[in-house]
Ligand SMILES: Nc1nc2c(c(=O)[nH]1)N[C@H]1C(S)=C(S)[C@@H](COP(=O)(O)O)O[C@H]1N2
C-alpha cells in the first residue's frame with residue numbers, strides 16, 4: 467500500500483480551473499442571452515403596463531384603455547410567463563459565463579473593474595426580480611419589505627444594467643449573433659452538437675415550465691397546469707380566491723343589514739334586493755390577478771354608470787370605492803371616468819348565475835374590463851362620486 471503522504475507528492479499541484487469548454491464561450495452567452503434579453507424586455511414592458519394601470523399619472527387617470535377586456539389578463543400572463551421562462555434562461559446563462567468569475571487578476575483596469583461591477587449589479591438585480599416574482603406568485607413573502615414598490619424599483623436597475631451590458635458587449639454580440647459567423651474575438655463560434663444539445667435542452671426546459679404553468683392564465687392549457695400555484699377551476703364557484711372573506715374579516719356581523727351607500731350630489735342607500743330590482747347587465751369578463759392567474763366568468767349586476775347617474779354625478783365622473791373590509795391594501799380603490807362610464811363596468815351581485823359567494827365579495831363587488839384583479843374590489847360598502 468502506498469502511504470497517503472507519498473501519493474500526495476506525486477499529484478500535480480492544484481491550479482486555478484481552466485475553462486476551455488466551447489459551451490462557455492461568447493457564442494453560447496449570446497445565443498442564450500438574446501432569449502433572456504427578450505424575456506426581460508417582455509417582463510419590463512408588461513410590468514410598466516401593470517404599474518400604470520394601477521397607479522396612473524393624474525393626466526391619464528380618466529383615459530385608461532378599457533378594451534380589449536382581456537388586455538390586462540394577456541399582459542399579466544405574459545409577465546409571469548416570461549418571468550418563469552427567464553428563470554431557466556438565467557440559470558443557463560450564468561452557467562455559460564461563470565468561468566469569467568474566476569478571471570485573474572480580478573480587476574485589470576478601471577474599465578474592466580467598472581464592467582465587472584456593472585455585471586455584478588445586473589446579476590443581483592436579475593436574480594432579485596426573478597426570485598421575488600416567483601415567491602410572489604406563490605404568495606410567499608419571506609422579506610421585511612413591501613413586494614410591489616421594491617420589485618418595481620429594482621426593475622429599473624435590472625433593465626438599465628441589461629442595456630448597459632448589451633452596449634458594452636455589442637461587438638461580441640454582433641460577432642456571435644449568427645450561427646455561421648466566426649467569432650474573431652474569442653473561441654471559434656461554429657456550432658457543434660454540444661451547443662445544439664444545450665440549446666435544445668434549454669428550449670425543452672423553457673417549453674416544459676411554460677406549458678405546465680401557462681394554464682393558470684390561459685385556460686385552454688388548464689389541463690397541463692401542474693406547476694403553477696393556481697388552477698383556473700379551483701375555488702368557490704369555479705374561481706380562485708386570493709383573499710377570503712375570513713381573512714378580510716368580513717362576516718355576518720360586519721355585514722349587519724348591509725346597504726350600498728352612494729355619495730354624490732344626490733346621495734342614497736340601497737339594499738341588495740333593491741339593487742336586484744334595478745336593470746341588470748351581464749358581462750363575461752376575466753379576473754386577472756397581478757400574480758398571473760386569470761379566469762373568465764359571467765358576472766351579473768348593476769352598471770356602475772347607472773348608479774352614479776342616479777346619484778346626480780356628471781357624465782364621466784370618477785368614483786372612489788370602499789370595501790367593508792376593515793384594513794388591507796385593497797380596501798379603497800379609485801376608478802377613472804373611462805372605467806366608471808363603461809357599459810361593462812358592474813357592481814356585480816352574481817357570479818356564473820349564482821349570488822356571489824362570501825369569498826368572491828358578497829353582497830356586491832366591482833368588476834370592470836381590462837383592469838388588474840387588485841382593483842376588482844370585493845365586499846363593496848360605499849361608492850363616492852369624485
Ligand atoms: N376588498 C378587497 N377586494 C379585493 C381584494 C382584497 O384583498 N380586498 N383582493 C383583490 C385581488 S388581489 C384579486 S386578484 C381579486 C380576486 O377576486 P376573487 O377572489 O373573486 O377571485 O379580488 C380583488 N378584490
Ligand SMILES: [Mo]
Nearest residue numbers: 755756839840
Ligand atoms: Mo390579485
